[in-house]
Amino acid sequence: MAQIKKAEGFIDWLDQRLAVKAFMRVMMSEYWIPKNINFLWAMGVVLIALFAVLLVTGLLLLMYYKPDVNLAFDSVNYTIMQEVEYGWLWRHMHGVAASATFLIIYIHLFTAIYYGSYKKGREMIWLTGMVLFVAFSAEAFSGYMLPWGQMSYWAAQVITNLFSGIPVIGDEVVIWIRGDYVVADATLTRFFMLHVVLLPLVILAVIAVHFYSLRFPHVNNQDSVELDFEAEAQKYKEGRIKESRVVPFWPVFLSKDFFVVGFFMTFFFFLVCYHFDFAMDPINFEPANSMKTPAHIYPEWxxxxxxxxxxxxxxxxxxxxxxxxxxxxxxxxxxxxxxxxxxxxxxxxxxxxxxxxxxxxxxxxxxxxxxxxxxxxxxxxxxxxxxxxxxxxxxxxxxxxxxxxxxxxxxxxxxx
Amino acid sequence: MRELKILAIVIFFTAVTYWGVEPYAHSQMHPHVAPADFRFKDMEPLHVNGNVDNGKALVEANCLACHGIESVGYAAPMSSEDAAGAYGVVPPDLSHAGVIYAKNYLAGFLKDPVSATKLSHKFNDAKPYAMPSFAFLSDQEIADVVAYLQNIVATKPSDKEVFEEACGRCHSMKYDAWNAKTPIASMKNYLGAEAPDLSMMIRSKKAEYLNTFINEPLKMVEGIAMPRVGLSEASQSQVIAYIEKVGDRKKAERESLGLKLIGFMAIFTLIAYLWKVSIWKRAA
CATH class of the missing domain: 1.20.120 (Four Helix Bundle (Hemerythrin (Met), subunit A))
Incomplete structure (x- = not known):
């Protein structure tokens, strides 16, 4: 058992029990990031900010959403959009953040390709990132179904039908996924489950692994120089800050990220309030109708x-x-x-x-x-x-x- | 400098993608059509001035068998259910018809309702339209009827009243507790299609589309069962305003809150920038 002394303050009290100081050193103040990076290295933190937006607004929406083919459309478009105070804001933020997340994911992904951050020890970062991409895709697809609009229904119809292309068992797989012979109430309820429970759990777990996998090969830099992180960190700690080629995650790296996040979120709120059609397709404000095929069926961008x-x-x-x-x-x-x-x-x-x-x-x-x-x-x-x-x-x-x-x-x- | 160059590249490719999937793709999916025509140029305008008193007599003799004019005390001759059963659709009350519909359209409609509504693909000799043609009236008499209908409108109808008279016989507005006067089963039988609920139309179709569509549905959707209703420009903008009031009730709140949210984030960004500069001055 550790030596527990009378605490000198709240932080010390916590530190004796949870080693918070060591934890903060490892996670924040002595997590070393190369200095020669550009704003593209802030996309990860932008994604965290967007994910937080999605999680919080999602919880608020969940309080009023009804996963039932007869109730879903009105619970979204009437209860949430019109009756609940600021319900429209939570929905717009949720919808726009979903689209914005993919924009940033693509920038993040192409940054990794351009700067060769997917290889030479960084393979696990790449692979967990790709798992996140797939998990977010499934999350976006299942979420798009929930308002039960025309495109919710028809996209579900077309995409679930793709599985019929699997040799031999294809048709059975489609029925198994839909929970019915056609896209119907059972389909909506199970995709609701995926959207609000299973996939978020998977995403949270994989995000943790994604971060963890970054610690050993370290963050890449824009010139792909091999750094001796221990030596550079030593320089920084000795006060040779300008000479050192690394900076701590907190506060130096994050100070720049906060700026980038702020810049992006300013634009984000412009989209949320004034320019949301690209993320919330007007056709999905038409209730699902299995008898009326839309003239153009297309997925989100x-x-x-x-x-x-x-x-x-x-x-x-x-x-x-x-x-x-x-x-x-x-x-x-x-x-x-x-x-x-x-x-x-x-x-x-x-x-x-x-x-x-x-x-x-x-x-x-x-x-x-x-x-x-x-x-x-x-x-x-x-x-x-x-x-x-x-x-x-x-x-x-x-x-x-x-x-x-x-x-x-x-x-x-x-x-x- | 390098960061700005990278930012410019990111913005460029994002903008090209956006342009391709939004404005460009939509222009390809919804080809351009002629703008709304509120003069209804395809119908010959009347060249005579109407006489209100003659018009009153003509309306009493010809219209009141089917239509009510509640504002002057003529109740509808039948209940909505009976009227829908008898004619297929509930005939409109004419209290505000003189201002709701464009003058030129009203005249053309009286002469030849099927051409005016552009429903010749739905109605013909085998399946006659509920409203008979009054082509046997002279131009003068038609002008008299129109003059009378215009004359009896004492007060400008509210947005909701225009909607109820012009659209509400066939369409429901669930989010404003309005049920179509004509039962759904009659509608289906009458036009071969259900008239959709209009609660979310403003979000699914947008004001600009609705403006062209309501003016002439057939121009926008091939074979559609919706008639050209002949709204005047003013009353059509009232209808769209009402549809927007119901379907996008929080628009004003959204647009004013947007400025505050953007302002908040702009200040956050500025402070974050100053903090970043002060920290990186020491580091780099």
């Missing part, structure tokens, strides 16, 4: 690139049905980002993309291609649109198939 990879293959090739090719490409697109650290065959080169000419071209082609896929994922897939979507989907697959070769050549070039 952050799933569009994925959706277009699925839909881009619109004609049979070599006797394989278009639908099957699309599904294979779709599965590929969802899995391939996980494999990125292993597709990069030049694992020891962590230089940022602008110092790796071939990879630099690959990176920007990927960005442009994914934007093309995103835009054409929303446009009606007719005429020339279908072909643009097809070629963009082929380029997407091609880029990932080419990556091992590009990086292998790069590593050969370096050895000569």
């Amino acid at each position: 952050y799933f569009l690139w994925n959706y277009e990879v699925l839909r881009g293959f619109f004609f049979d090739i070599g006797g394989i049905a278009a639908m099957d090719i699309g599904l294979i490409a779709f599965v590929f697109a969802n899995v391939v980002f996980f494999l990125l650290p292993f597709l990069d065959r030049n694992a020891m080169n962590t230089a940022p993309a602008h110092k790796r000419p071939a990879f630099f071209v690959w990176f920007w082609l990927l960005i442009v291609d994914m934007i093309v896929l995103t835009v054409y994922g929303k446009l009606p897939p007719t005429g020339v649109n279908a072909w643009v979507g097809f070629f963009a989907a082929v380029v997407f697959l091609g880029l990932f198939i080419a990556l091992p070769f590009i990086t292998k050549l790069e590593s050969k070039g370096e050895r000569q």
Whole structure:
């Protein structure tokens, strides 16, 4: 048993029982971050802020939401939006934060790709990050169903139906997921459970692992310099602050993050109050109607690139049905980002993309291609649109198939 | 400087994506149509001035068998249920018809209701429209009827009254406790479709779309059962104002609170910036 003395104050009292001082040192004041970073390194903290917004507003919405096909729409659009004090604000914040989260996730993800932060010891950070991406996708999809509007219903219909493409057991899987032969009350209730209990638990747990996995390889920096963190930390602690190449998480790193978070949240509240249609599609303010198919069915913007990879293959090739090719490409697109650290065959080169000419071209082609896929994922897939979507989907697959070769050549070039 | 360059790149790609999935995609999904036409140019305007007294006699002889005019003491001849059973849809009360509907439209409607409402895809000789054509009246007589209907409107109807008379026979407004006068079953039988509840229309369709749509539904949705109702520009903006009042009741609160939230975060950002500068001055 530890030596418990009469406490000198509340903090000391806590410290003797919970070692809060040591905890704060490890988590905050002696958690070392490289100095040569830019604001893109603040995206993680922006995501934490957005997740906090989602959690708090979600709890408030949960007090009035009713997961029942006959009550859901009105509980959201009448009770919450009109009757509950500031209910509209919680809903708008929740909806816009969901969309904003994906914007920041994409920036966070492409930052990691650009600066090579997914390899050379940082594979677990990348993989847990990708698990978070998938968990957030499931969270967003299940949440979108809850207001039980037209697109809630039809997106649920289309997306759950994708599982029928699984060989042999496909049709049974679809029924198992829906809990009914069609998307109905059972479907809504189970996706409600996923949205408010299971997936948030998974997300919280994976966030913890994501942070933990960051501690050993340390945060990368914008020049990908290898730092001796212990030596640099020693310099900082000795007061050679300007000479040291690291700063503590608290208060130095976070002071910058607070500024970035503030900057972003200013814009966020503009969106919440004045420009929310991009995140809260007007069509979902129409009640779900199984007899009336909307003229255009499309997912939220952050799933569009994925959706277009699925839909881009619109004609049979070599006797394989278009639908099957699309599904294979779709599965590929969802899995391939996980494999990125292993597709990069030049694992020891962590230089940022602008110092790796071939990879630099690959990176920007990927960005442009994914934007093309995103835009054409929303446009009606007719005429020339279908072909643009097809070629963009082929380029997407091609880029990932080419990556091992590009990086292998790069590593050969370096050895000569 | 480097940070600003990175920020510019991030903003550029975000903006391009936004433009592609929002304004551009929507312009492709909803092709541009001609703006609302409140003069109803497709119908020949009347070139004569109406006589109110003649109009009164004509209305009493021709309209009151089916329509009520409550403001001048003519009750509807049948209950809503009976009227819906007899005609398919409840005929409107005419108390404010003279101001709710555009003058040119009213005249054209009296002459040829099916053309005026643009419902020829729903009604024909085999399935006649509930409102008969009064093409046998002369232009002068039609002008007299219109003049009378305009004359009896003593006070401007409220937004809600315009909605009830112009839309509320077929449409419900659940969030304002309004039930369509015509029962749903009759509606389905009459037009072959249910008229949707309009409570959230302002959020699902937006004011701009509604303005073109209400003026001429068929132009926006192929084969739709909704008639062109012929609202004057003023009364249509009253209808949209009412739909907005019901469906987006917190709009004013949202727009005023928005400024405060943005202001709060701007001050937070400024303080955070000053704090950051003071801390990094020591560190870097």
